[in-house]
Amino acid sequence: MNIKIFINGFGCVGRALAKIIVEKRDVIEKKYGLRIEVVAIKDSRGAVFSSEGLDINDLLKLIEYPRSSIGLYEPYGRMDIGLDEIYDQCSPDIHVELTPSNYDGGEPGISNVLYALKRGANVVLANKAALVYKFREIMGIARKKGLVVKYKATVMGGTPFIDILLSLKTIHVSKIYGILNATTNYVLTYMHRHLVDLDEALGNAKSIGIAEKNPIYDIEGIDAAAKLVIMSNTLGIPLGINDVMRTSLRNVSLKDIVDALRKGEVIKYIAQIDFEEQLAEVAPRRIESNNMLAGIDGLMNAVVIEHEYGNIFFSGKGGGCRETASMVLEDILSASMRGV
Ligand SMILES: NC(=O)c1ccc[n+]([C@@H]2O[C@H](COP(=O)([O-])OP(=O)(O)OC[C@H]3O[C@@H](n4cnc5c(N)ncnc54)[C@H](OP(=O)(O)O)[C@@H]3O)[C@@H](O)[C@H]2O)c1
Structure with missing residues (x-):
């Protein structure tokens, strides 16, 4: 059976997805x-589409194309094209939404x-x-x-955590807490290891492409809060x-880190929902170094689910374009197998 997919958003995750599809298409x-036929790809300025599906050579060339210019790709590209025309021409079975997450209203994703x-x-969304x-509306x-709407890549990007939550159909969950943002976990880990302040750690994270130029969604806890909502x-x-x-990570000074370390503790940016207390928060917290979350360093994420029969501890890669794309592909397959 042919599954026609439309990749809407062709940045870091979109390109990684195209590459993994090329690598795994025959195995799948x-x-x-x-x-899997990629019938259309769109960025902020244009799109490429072919109702037959783009071939592997086209996909490989498009992955290397400069940002915002796939609409110039011959002969399938078109600048300034809307969704109507893409859907009229290609009728995708699966729409993959990889546009930026915008917390000022949610567009263009919504x-x-x-x-x-x-x-x-x-x-399928990242x-x-x-x-x-x-x-709820969606x-x-x-x-x-x-x-179906699948969204594994939205929480713990490179790890199928959402599947665990979806599997808890009758089990009562009282609390979920953990480390949900890879960038801030990297920054905090760097502060502990090198005893530097937040700006220096953030500078390092930016220089190696882990933090965006303006990492406000990470540092102010908005990204982690979004994951709690999902x-x-x-x-x-x-x-x-x-x-x-939300309490900003900016509240953590080098002195706080040193104080914590002296007492055998570490500081982690903890996101939690307490369903009994009806409390949801993202805040820097001191935890003892023998706490399971204390050893979750760098780009790793981890979550504890407290439920009526005990606890589940789940840890894995928090993001990364290829890791996130791998979860998107898993969702494409499960949506397809449901009888597209
Ligand atoms: N990166 C990760 O590790 C990760 C992990 C989990 C979830 N996510 C989520 O995955 C999504 C994609 O992330 P990313 O890192 O690939 O972002 P990105 O590199 O910024 O790419 C975003 C893409 O969306 C395009 N775009 C922007 N507005 C658009 C519009 N109105 N219509 C169509 N395309 C539009 C951009 O076009 P141009 O190329 O023209 O700018 C770009 O191709 C985000 O929502 C992010 O939060 C990412």
Whole structure:
């Protein structure tokens, strides 16, 4: 069976996804009988599309194309093209939303996802903001239309954590807490190891491409708060981004780190939802060095789920373009196997 996918957003994750599809397409076909055809790719300025599917050579060339210019790619590229034309020409089975997560209202993700559902496409997202603002609406529309929306890559990007939450159908969860943002965990780890202040650690993270030029979503806890919102809604408990209390990582000084280390403790940027206390927060916390979360360093993420029968500890790669793309591909397969 051919599965036609449309990659909307062709930056770091989109390009990594295209590369993994090229690498794994034959294996996927052999193992599952599914042929993944990339029928369209769009960036902020243009798109390439072919109703037959772009071939491997085109995909490989597009991965190397400069940002914002895939619309210039001959003969499939077009600048300034909207979703209507892409859907009219290609009728994708799966819409993959990889545009930036924008926490000032959730666009363009929200409109793109709602459009895809309106046109009868299943949706896979790494974009978090669309779900943060419209989780229930998006899921409700998908359910009514018999479509699926998958979003494993939105929380602990490179690790299938959302699957664990979705598997807890009757088990009562009282609390979830952990380290949900790889950039800030890297920065804190660097501060502890090199005894430098936040700006110096952040400078290092920027210089090696771990932190964005303006890492405000990470440092102010917005990214981690967004993940709490997605986790809570996954469990069927509504939570809005403004319900999450946030304390900036800027509040952590080098002196705080040294004080903690002297007492056998470390500082971690902990995100937690306490369902009993109805409390959701992201804040720097001192934890003892024998706490399981204390050893989660660098780009790793980890979460503890406290439930009525005990605890689940889950740890893995928090992000990275290729890791995140690998989760997107897993979701594409599970959406496909549901009978696209
Ligand atoms: N990177 C990670 O490790 C990671 C982990 C988990 C989740 N995510 C999420 O995954 C998504 C993609 O991340 P990324 O790192 O690939 O971001 P990115 O490198 O900034 O790429 C974003 C892409 O979206 C395009 N875009 C922007 N506005 C658009 C629009 N209106 N229509 C179509 N395309 C548009 C950009 O176009 P131009 O190329 O023209 O600028 C670019 O191709 C984000 O939502 C992010 O939060 C990322």
